[in-house]
Structure formats: C-alpha cells, structure tokens
Amino acid sequence: MIDQRRKRNKSGADGQLAEAMKMSKAPAISRAVAVLRLLGERDAPLGLQSIAQELGLAPSTCLYVLRALINEELVSFDPDTKKYCQEAGLLALARPWLRCNRFTELAQPAMAEISGAFSVTVAGMHIVGLQHIVVVAVSQSNSGIQLSIEVGRSFPALISATGRCVAAFGGHCDAELETRFKALRWDEPPAFDEWRTQVRQTRARGFAMDEGNYMSGLTVIGAPVWTRGKLSHALVAVGTSSALKRNGLPTLQKALVSAAQTLTDQLSAGGLR
Numbered sequence: 001m002i003d004q005r006r007k008r009n010k011s012g013a014d015g016q017l018a019e020a021m022k023m024s025k026a027p028a029i030s031r032a033v034a035v036l037r038l039l040g041e042r043d044a045p046l047g048l049q050s051i052a053q054e055l056g057l058a059p060s061t062c063l064y065v066l067r068a069l070i071n072e073e074l075v076s077f078d079p080d081t082k083k084y085c086q087e088a089g090l091l092a093l094a095r096p097w098l099r100c101n102r103f104t105e106l107a108q109p110a111m112a113e114i115s116g117a118f119s120v121t122v123a124g125m126h127i128v129g130l131q132h133i134v135v136v137a138v139s140q141s142n143s144g145i146q147l148s149i150e151v152g153r154s155f156p157a158l159i160s161a162t163g164r165c166v167a168a169f170g171g172h173c174d175a176e177l178e179t180r181f182k183a184l185r186w187d188e189p190p191a192f193d194e195w196r197t198q199v200r201q202t203r204a205r206g207f208a209m210d211e212g213n214y215m216s217g218l219t220v221i222g223a224p225v226w227t228r229g230k231l232s233h234a235l236v237a238v239g240t241s242s243a244l245k246r247n248g249l250p251t252l253q254k255a256l257v258s259a260a261q262t263l264t265d266q267l268s269a270g271g272l273r
Contacts, residue, residue, distance in 0.1 A: 031057065031065045036074060036086065041154065045083035103225070103233050104137045106266050110259040111139035111235070118252045120239035121147045125162050125222075127231055128154075130172060130180060133162050136233075147218075147238055159184055160215075161222030162234045164208035167199040169224050169231045187216040207257050212241060219244050221253055223260035227267040235260045 034055050039046060046054075052062035066084055069075035073089030104124060111122040124137030132154045140147075157166050158180050167177050174196070181192055190198070190213050202208040210220040219241045225233035237256050244252065 028065075031055075031061070032069060035062070035065050035069065036090070037154070039075065039084060039086045040152075045078065045081065045085040047081075047083050051084065101136065103263065103267060107137050107233075107235065107259075107263055108139065110262065111137060114237060114252070114255050114259060115139040115141040117255070118237070118239070118247050119143045119243065120237045120252070121149060122256075123149050123236045123238070125234045125236055127157065127162070127166055127170075127233060130157050130166070130170070130176065133157050133159075133166070133234070149238070156180070156184055159186075160213070160236075161208040161210040161220040162236055164195070164199050164202045164210070165222045165224045165234050166231070167196075168202040168208070186213050188213050207253055207260075217241060219249070221256055223256045224264075225260045225267065226264045229268070232267070233263070235263070 035051060038051060038054060048059060048063055048066070051057070051066070052059045055062070057065075066075060066077070070077055070087075073087050074093075075084055076087040077084050103126070107124045111124060114120070115122040119141045121141065122139045123135050126134045126136045128134060133156075134154045135149055135151050138149050138151055155162075157163060158177065163184075166172075177196075177199075178192055181195060198208070206223070208222040210222075212218065214220060217240060218238060221237045222234045223236075224231055225235060227233075235256055237252060239247075
C-alpha cells in the first residue's frame, strides 16, 4: 500500500527535482543527485531516455552524468538491457551516517513497544527539508496488517501525517506549502484549505492525524521529534482505522507523543553525533 502511494507521487517529485536543478548553483552535483534519487525511487532499472525525459535533461548530458556515476561505483549499467540502477557503492557512503545516527538507535525500543501494544506499524522518519522524508527505522507488530514500509524509502515531505508536522513546525510560508501540496497524490485528497486547518490543529495539539486521506481505510498518526530546536524526525504509527478505534486511538496518540518527546530530550541533549 505504501509503495503504491509512492508511485502515485513520483510525477510531482520528479518535477521538483527538475526545478531544483534549474535553481542550483552547482548544476553538475544537482544532476548527479537527481539521477541517484530517481533510480532509488524506482523498483526497476531505467534506460537512458527514461531518465533524461523524467528529469528534463538532454540525453547527452544525462549520459555524461551516468558515466561519471558508474566510474564512482554509484550506478551500474546492464549492457544486455541497456538500463541503469543504483550500485552498492552507495552503501559505503551511507554506512558512516548509519553508524552514528543516534535517532535509530534510541527510537527502536520505543517503536517496538508501541507497535506491539497497539498492533500497528511504526516508522521513524528523517525529515529532509521540504523535499523528502526518508524512512530510517521500522517496527512491525506480530498481529494485524503488515504494511510494506522499507528503510531507505523516501516520500514527498508534505504527504500524510508527517507532512502535516513538517508544515506545522517547519517554518515554511503558505505560498511554498501550497505549491508543493498541489503536486501530491492522495487516495482521498483534502482541499488545501482543509489541509491547512489540519496543520493548525497539528500545531495546537502537538501531533498530526491523517484519517484515510493518504491511504483509504488507514489512519496515520505522526508526532514531531526535535534536535536542538530544529524539527528533524517524526514517529509515525499506521493501522487500519477500524482497528485503531477498537484498540484505543487516544491512548496510542499519547504513547506516540510521549515517545517523541523522550527522543527530543535525548537527541537535544546529545545531538546526532
């Protein structure tokens, strides 16, 4: 279910990548990052023409970028299919970050406790500005629906409950939020004014709710996590709307907010190293 929603949002995300490249002061780096992100968001390798078209690049420029990334062992090329995909060299770049990322280490026990107590899937989201949120930790319950949420998956920053937290606490202007909001894809899309009201509610009560907007039949709850005064992460619980009402939705909300506050205290005291 999560993966289906990610595919629906790809067109808006690709447009944002193309716009970011146009505005960049280091276009060569922006092109390379855009190619890596695009390949990471797809479940299958892509050909040169597909990559160039989706990112708004000339094929010759795109080929130049791909060859540079292959030389750095960040992208691989299959001569039989003529398609490209991410290479294992990316893991070497990510390993130091994973090793010193205190959020995942600190969040996992609380996530496991919440997922087990309420039969929900709990994810730890890393917030990357207004472009992306990335799954950095997951805890599945032993009962209930098992949702397909994988570590490393990225989503548009303003989508679902986490997106309402980003809008509520990120200090972004309404004009920028509205532009990015229009590119989102939902099962049951809220109107922007309705969504903005929900953002104000999020700011007032300290957590966000998405009741069937992002995914029909599912409720998503998001609680913000701060690092030294900056919104850095969110704890997210996902479950069927009917089951959450039976299992005590208010209690789950309190548990998630409490866990997020504890993480905020721990991260703000020690930083992310």
